[in-house]
Amino acid sequence: MRSSTRPTRRAAARTLQTTAGAAAVVLALTACGGSDGGGSDGGGxxxxxxxxxxxxxxxxxxxxxxxxxxxxxxxxxxxxxxxxxxxxxxxxxxxxxxxxxxxxxxxxxxxxxxxxxxxxxxxxxxxxxxxxxxxxxxxxxxxxxxxxxxxxxxxxxxxxxGPEAICYRQDLFEEAGLPSEPDEVAELLGGEDATWEDYFAAGADFVKGSDTAWYDSGVATYQGLVNQVENAYEESDGTPKPLAENAEIKDLYDTIVEQHDAGLSAGLVQWGEDWASGFQNDAFATMLCPAWMTGSIESNSGGVTGWNIADVFPGGGGNWGxxxxxxxxxxxxxxxxxxxxxxxxxxxxxxxxxxxxxxxxxxxxxxxxxxxxSFVNEFMNDAPVGQIFSNRAQAIEGNPFKGPNYFAIHQTVQQGIERVETTDEDPGTSWEKTLTAFDDLGL
Amino acid sequence: MAALTTTQSAPTPDAPQRAPRRLGFSQALGRWDVKVSPYLYVSPFFVLFALTGLFPLAYTAVVSVYDWNLLGGQGTYVGMQNYADVLGQETFWKSLVNTLSIFLLSAVPQIVIAITLAALLDQNIRNATFWRMGVLVPYVVAPIAVSLIFGRLFADQYGLINDILGTFGLDQIGWHRDRFASHVAVAAMVNYRWTGYNALIFLAAMQAVPRDLYEAATIDGAGPWRQFFSVTVPQIRSTVIFVVLTASIGGLQIFDEARLFDAGGLGGADRQWMTTVLYLYDVAWGNQRDLGRAAAVAWVLFVLILLIGFGNFLLSRRIASSATRTPRVRRSVTRRLLAEARAAGNADTTASTTTVRRDS
CATH class of the missing domain: 3.40.190.10 (Periplasmic binding protein-like II)
Structure with missing residues (x-):
């Protein structure tokens, strides 16, 4: 037995060493830090x-x-x-x-x-x-x-x-028996003084006559709402507002999860696989459309011809990104x-x-x-995007305050909505989890 | 290293006594050569290990007791607060459960399939090299590419697997929605990548098993199954232990696959498939920006991996050795026979006892 145990013991020692070594690699993940700025002269x-x-x-x-x-x-x-x-x-x-x-x-x-x-x-x-x-x-x-x-x-x-307008699928609007020309759609959604209620009401009408959802994602729609709030998550001096006491945000959250409940949202996660495939599969009929989104719509919608843009945005103007x-x-x-x-x-x-x-x-x-x-977007059925987005840019009032913690807090709320939409979490429970995540930020 | 410097300084004090010194010096040199050189030869590994293994380990421990922001750098000393914070975060515990679940779902099938594959490849098959290299192909594919492809397969609404299930009239599976299903999907990516690699390690070990053992087994009337469990598995025991350990370590550090499973990269909205390493990453580079807490996570994970690794080591040693117990019965029989023989006062006794002792 002597001759046969020795290699095994050695192998064991070796494997234990490997354990230690590989675990050290995990630790090495965190081993960088401290910023000395680097720096060299910026020569011409x-x-x-x-x-x-x-x-x-x-x-x-x-x-x-x-x-x-x-x-x-x-x-x-x-x-x-x-x-x-x-x-x-x-x-x-x-x-x-x-x-x-x-x-x-x-x-x-x-x-x-x-x-x-x-x-x-x-x-x-x-x-x-x-x-x-x-x-x-x-x-x-x-x-x-x-x-x-x-x-x-x-x-x-x-x-x-990112002045926002509403991009929509002309063909799907027609099928659902809604007006489909850009001017008519703008009017349908409330025209000059469109409100979010108008937008959601039109959506409720639409989903009655169609299998397609009204918009792609609750998180994206929430983005439109929150970008119209002057001090969404922080006071103007940068102090974060406690999320649990932030009634304004809770209201927006409730609005969005209600729409999901009503079947308006396709419940897709923006930039995900399903979202990208959704363009081809008629998963949704409208989306909030900051100017830069038209590029993404075009690249994801190969073969789909019905996209157009309505010169309207609920709740006044809005800037996204x-x-x-x-x-x-x-x-x-x-x-x-x-x-x-x-x-x-x-x-x-x-x-x-x-x-x-x-x-x-x-x-x-x-x-x-x-x-x-004078620029028109051929893919968007020759929509005069230059003009539309200039109009939309002029409709933007004020500049919502986004302080140092904006992104972090925003992401916790976004994920609360995403939980409801993608994992069928109960809205109340999901909000509780959002509050926990907010506390974890340690602000 | 320290010994080497004394080598050069030692001869100088007693310079006048020339002849004896020379003799002493060359002798000392020879003695040191014997004593020190082996350490020098193995030192590159240990020096590298100290630099890339031990130092980060220790430094991480230091970071973990400070308030340490990603961009702001070192803050105040907070003692064990980071550990308390981490252990108090629900997400940490969730990530731990996810990690263990994904680890079991990946390590167990991986080893079973790998050992089966290796046994098949160990047979006399045509184009053996082709098949053997074939199983290694997934290992060569970059994890990012694997994730992209599997992302298409496992998409919830328009994924290939759900499409196929749909054509058979089966319910779609919420690969991202459902927590367990997401673990299966992530584990599938891990298995895809590592099964072939482990199979090759097993194969190498199997090829080193002396062929005469199989011949003997065949003559004794053992079929392929019996040969596999009674000859192959016990013979590749140390390799099994090695693979189980590396699979445990790797399984507890799953990151790429989970990170790339959706667009957000944080393990889903409800952290359904967030692994502990992903959590560590999120704490450090995500919104918390807290390297102190991340270092605490790293240490907790380190201890955990050591524990699980050691547990698996003990477990797999026992499983792998259980098959070899059979001869022991026979040995006791031999001993009894020998005792009887000794009692009979046979002249051969001494010779046979020594052989037996060498065996045990």
Whole structure:
């Protein structure tokens, strides 16, 4: 037996060691932290010779290869490379992780979304101050305000805004016996002073005559509602409101889960597999439609021809999303990156981007330009999207406050709705879980 | 390493006594060579392990007792507060149950199927290399790609599996909606990836089993089943233990598959399939942004993996060795026979006793 036990014991020791080793790998996951900012001087492009600048975006910013090649033509020393993340949440994770690691691996120009710009604005040192008197008046005032830190630093140049309209399926409206021309639909949903009640009532009518749901997702619809609330989750000084006492949000939550109960929601999770397939399977007839959504609708709806846009939005105007280009302070080519960001967000380039992906420009000059105003979207049955979204942008009143904790609190409420819609959780229980998740945030 | 530095400084004090010193030095060198060199030869592993294993382990322990924000960095010392916070979060316990459930659903079928596959591949089949390499293909596929493909298969409303179920008139399964179904789906991805890999490890062990054992078994009249359970399994015992352990460790650290199972990546709205590593990730890089708490999760998980790994080690050692107990009966019979023989005063006794002792 002696000769046969020894190898086994050795094997056992080895395997135990492997246990320890592999478990250590788990621990290693957390072993990075501490940000020393990194940092190098931002030399100009000219002195450094040929350089490559990376731009990290998400979804589709409409920066086509031709557009980027054009920059190289104008600046022969600079090659621009685009990294595109699938969703804003992915881009946020990527950005924060790398910022935490001292800026290693970040792109020279990083796109960020309005919902989480303020949580990054808490650490203004991580970003380059991009204030430039020459660019005064380029953007809508509230767009600039969103990217300005309390001490007056501008950490990002505005790219697009997300004025919301209603996208709908003309063919399905006809089948359900509802008026289907854009003007008629706008009127049906309440016209100039449309309310959410109008929108939901029309939905109740629609689902009576159709197997299709009224809208794609309760979470998305909630987004439309919450973007019209002045101080949704936080006071104007940034203090988070206790969610349990936030009657306004609870009301919105109840409204949304009631609609789900009434069969208005297809209960899909935006950007998921089922949501993407839902476009092909007539799963829903309308959706809240910020300008940039038209690009996603088109890319998911191959073969579906009925989409159109109604120039109307419940509860007045609303803005959903919209992004900024920032330059992380740890970058190697800060000056060159700033120049590139300024170029990309210039009216001409944003107009081109609008034509590529439907991202509506935040630059006043671009919005007013003939090119944007006369632009029609062929896929959306030649809807005059330029005009529609200009109208929608003008209907936006005020600028809802989104503080450092907006995204985190918002996500807990979104998940409360998602629980009801996708796991048939009881709305009351789900709200309790949301409150627990809110407490876990430790605000 | 310390011993090496003394090697060079030792000879200098007694410089005048030249001849003896030389002799002493070369002797000492030889002695040290014998004593120190082996450690030097094995040191690369341990140095690497200290850097990539022990240091993170210790550093994580340090982080876990501080308030430590992802972007803000180190905060104040909070002692055990992070551990208390984590253990107080319902999501942590939910993730733990999910992890164990997914682990059982993946590890058990994985090992059973892998060992069966290996036994089949161990037979005399045509194009053996082709089949053997074939089982490794899923392992080569990137987990991200696996997740994308399985995402299509397991989509709730328009997924392939539910479509197929529909054509047979069966109810659709809520792969994301239902907690257990989501575990099955995640485990399926894990199994897809690891079964073939484990099968190859088993196969390698099976090929090392001496063929004459099978010949002997065949002559004794053992059929294929009996041969498998009485020869193959006991012979590959240490490999079984190894695979069970690595599968346990891997199973408790499932991350990619669960993260990519939906668009949100946080284990579903109700955290139906959030594993503990995914929870750790969410605590650190999600909305809590709390590396302190995440480090606490890492340590809790570490201890848990050690416990489960050790438990599985004991368990699989016992299961694998139970088959070898049969000869013991025979040995006692031999001993009795020997005792009888000794009592009879046979001259051969001493010789045969030694053989027996060498055996036991």
């Amino acid at each position: 492009a000219a002195e450094d010779g040929p350089i490559t600048l990376t731009v990290a975006t998400f979804n589709d910013f409409g920066y086509s290869d031709e557009l980027l090649a054009q920059y190289t033509e104008e600046h022969p020393d600079v090659t621009v490379e685009l990294i595109d993340a699938a969703s804003a949440a992915d881009a946020r994770t990527n950005l924060t992780t790398k910022l935490a690691a001292g800026g290693e691996g970040l792109a020279d120009v990083e796109a960020i979304e309005v919902d989480w710009i303020s949580e990054l604005a808490q650490y203004p040192d991580l970003f380059t101050d991009m204030t430039d008197p020459e660019l005064d008046g380029r953007w809508m005032d509230w767009k600039v305000e969103q990217a300005t830190t309390p001490d007056g630093k501008l950490i990002g140049y505005g790219t697009d805004i 919209g992004s900024f280009l920032t330059v992380p302070a740890s970058g190697a080519h800060i000056e060159a990156a700033k120049e590139l960001a300024a170029w990309l967000t210039a009216p001409e380039q944003q107009t081109a981007a609008f034509e590529t992906s439907g991202n509506f420009p935040s630059q006043i000059e671009a919005q007013e330009s003939e090119q944007v105003q």
